Amino acid sequence: HQSxxxxxxxxxxxxxxxxxxxxxxxxxxxxxxxxxxxxxLWQTALGKYRxxxxxNLIDSAWQLLxxxxxFYDHEPHFLYKRARKAPGLGNEKNVALVVGNLISLYARxxxxxxxxxxxxxxxxxxxxxxxxxxxxGIDADQLRLLISQRLVERRLLGKAA
Numbered sequence: 001h002q003s004x005x006x007x008x009x010x011x012x013x014x015x016x017x018x019x020x021x022x023x024x025x026x027x028x029x030x031x032x033x034x035x036x037x038x039x040x041l042w043q044t045a046l047g048k049y050r051x052x053x054x055x056n057l058i059d060s061a062w063q064l065l066x067x068x069x070x071f072y073d074h075e076p077h078f079l080y081k082r083a084r085k086a087p088g089l090g091n092e093k094n095v096a097l098v099v100g101n102l103i104s105l106y107a108r109x110x111x112x113x114x115x116x117x118x119x120x121x122x123x124x125x126x127x128x129x130x131x132x133x134x135x136x137g138i139d140a141d142q143l144r145l146l147i148s149q150r151l152v153e154r155r156l157l158g159k160a161a
Contacts, residue, residue, distance in 0.1 A: 004082070005028045005031075005034060006028065014078060014079055035071070035072055036072050037072075037078065037080070038071035038072055039069070039070050039071045039072055040077075040078050040080050041080055042066075042069055042071065043066055043067070043069075044080040044081075044082075046062065046065060046066035047066060048082075050062055050066070091128065092132060095125065095128050095129055095132040096132070098123070098125055098129070099120065099129055099132075100150075102116075102119060102120060102123060103116065103147065103150045103151060103154060104154055106119055106151060107150075107151045107154035107155050108154075111151065113144060113147055113148040113151060116147050116151060117143075117144060117147060120147070
């Protein structure tokens with residue numbers, strides 16, 4: 001997937017032999033640019049997310065796939081690292097979906113605005129929720145009003161989960 005390739009490009013893959021480093025413009029800008037790197041990316045992925053047979057043994061089929069699969073004859077010897085998104089960044093859609101789904105559930109259960117706010121602050125995603133609304137210029141009072149309006153809307157429109 002393109003977002004995964006972007007994360008690998010942002011992880012600055014470096015050639016172990018030459019010290020050459022790739023960036024998005026010179027390495028993974030197009031899918032075709034990844035062809036020489038498929039073996040290294042494959043091995044990195046299967047090494048990072050591996051299937052263990054037991055606590056001390058890698059599943060034999062998994063190990064075969066990890067070590068013996070080759071996609072390109074002259075692959076460069078790069079060290080690949082995936083740069084993940086920082087928590088709370090790039091997940092705006094997920095935060096909006098969580099808030100919307102929780103409000104629908106709270107509306108169905110007849111929560112008051114205060115109960116809904118308490119539920120949101122204790123749901124485990126409050127830091128992301130607060131940052132999401134803060135970045136949009138919505139303060140605590142405005143958020144409370146927004147939650148109140150959304151609870152009423154869901155009850156009136158019959159969209160309470």
